[in-house]
Amino acid sequence: MHEYSIAKELINTLLEQVDEEKLSETTGVHLEIGELRIISREALSQAFKIITEDTILSGSELKFEDIPLHVKCEECGFEGGVDYDEDFSIHFSVPVISCPECGSSVKIVEGNELAVRSLTVSDSVKDD
Numbered sequence: 001m002h003e004y005s006i007a008k009e010l011i012n013t014l015l016e017q018v019d020e021e022k023l024s025e026t027t028g029v030h031l032e033i034g035e036l037r038i039i040s041r042e043a044l045s046q047a048f049k050i051i052t053e054d055t056i057l058s059g060s061e062l063k064f065e066d067i068p069l070h071v072k073c074e075e076c077g078f079e080g081g082v083d084y085d086e087d088f089s090i091h092f093s094v095p096v097i098s099c100p101e102c103g104s105s106v107k108i109v110e111g112n113e114l115a116v117r118s119l120t121v122s123d124s125v126k127d128d
């Protein structure tokens with residue numbers, strides 16, 4: 001299951017962060033998902049729930065933010081969004097996208113990310 005391994009990788013990173021910042025409780029995890037990432041959010045949420053059981057992240061709410069595709073052409077300087085063939089996902093994990101102006105291959109500036117944007121931490125202050 002694709003989403004399961006993605007969730008596992010994310011959670012490992014999160015747990016390291018939680019450890020580094022010495023957080024005692026998290027309530028939410030905010031993820032950025034690029035338009036080109038073909039991920040079932042439902043499956044990702046489910047995997048997240050299963051994997052975070054018995055960790056500090058357990059019970060945290062997973063939130064998603066869409067990052068639209070944004071490309072840059074180094075040939076003609078075009079910058080912006082492009083339409084692409086949605087079918088690419090069946091065959092390739094990273095599609096080749098052409099510049100709508102000149103047809104050169106473009107650089108993907110945004111739209112391919114899968115990253116933790118922020119962690120929500122419980123506001124409650126613990127008394128010693």
Ligand SMILES: [Zn+2]
Nearest residue numbers: 073076099102
């Ligand atoms: Zn171009």
